[in-house]
Amino acid sequence: MRFALRLLVIGSLLAVLIIEAAAWMKRHRSDLPWTELDLTAEPGRFTPAKIAELGSDPPRCRALLTEAASLSTPAPDRIVSESCGYRDGTRIKGTPEPSPAGLVTSCPVAAAMLVWERELQVAANRHLGTSVRRLLHAGSFSCRRLYGRESGAWSEHATADAVDILGFTMADGRTVSVLRDWRDDGPTAAFLRSARDAACRSFSTVLSPDYNEAHRDHLHLDTADRGASGWRACR
Numbered sequence: 549m550r551f552a553l554r555l556l557v558i559g560s561l562l563a564v565l566i567i568e569a570a571a572w573m574k575r576h577r578s579d580l581p582w583t584e585l586d587l588t589a590e591p592g593r594f595t596p597a598k599i600a601e602l603g604s605d606p607p608r609c610r611a612l613l614t615e616a617a618s619l620s621t622p623a624p625d626r627i628v629s630e631s632c633g634y635r636d637g638t639r640i641k642g643t644p645e646p647s648p649a650g651l652v653t654s655c656p657v658a659a660a661m662l663v664w665e666r667e668l669q670v671a672a673n674r675h676l677g678t679s680v681r682r683l684l685h686a687g688s689f690s691c692r693r694l695y696g697r698e699s700g701a702w703s704e705h706a707t708a709d710a711v712d713i714l715g716f717t718m719a720d721g722r723t724v725s726v727l728r729d730w731r732d733d734g735p736t737a738a739f740l741r742s743a744r745d746a747a748c749r750s751f752s753t754v755l756s757p758d759y760n761e762a763h764r765d766h767l768h769l770d771t772a773d774r775g776a777s778g779w780r781a782c783r
């Protein structure tokens with residue numbers, strides 16, 4: 549009898565544990581390395597690595613964009629040399645619109661932007677009481693090495709796996725500039741910092757004016773795939 553009672557208690561505890569664990573995993577899908585990426589879900593610990601991995605699987609990347617109702621569309625391949633070019637070009641469209649229009653990035657950057665833009669709107673609402681209408685950018689694809697040097701590693705821009713953001717035009721007409729407003733101590737700077745922190749939840753590399761002088765006027769966002777190391781930069 550005592551044995552049966554013990555068995556019942558242990559069984560019930562186990563059942564509760566399993567139910568709790570399942571509920572936790574459901575809430576934290578994006579925090580687990582083995583779950584499928586969902587671009588409509590709230591980003592988690594492994595979202596940047598999962599998005600970066602899409603670079604090796606353009607059809608899956610495009611399918612995920614479609615599934616997430618992204619308005620971005622495929623763009624023609626561009627091959628300049630062995631180190632420069634892309635085969636997963638994506639014309640960025642949606643809310644906010646990129647300015648100038650016609651921004652083409654790699655598919656993973658388009659996926660990361662989709663996730664980031666939702667968080668961006670929440671931050672704009674919280675800090676400035678408005679929404680973002682336009683993303684002011686300095687482009688994505690550029691056949692260059694890191695810091696424009698003559699030799700050394702190629703920039704993520706050489707494969708359109710990066711985008712530089714200069715600022716935002718808000719729905720109420722005001723403009724927010726990384727160069728002008730980053731060092732401010734009011735809500736505009738708070739919004740810019742939130743925008744940077746939110747980008748770290750979908751891009752594997754985020755470099756802001758806090759990183760160095762070369763980034764004083766823009767946020768560099770990229771989806772470099774660093775494999776299992778999961779190394780990320782958010783500065």
Ligand SMILES: [Zn+2]
Pocket residue numbers: 705710711712767768769
């Ligand atoms: Zn850049």
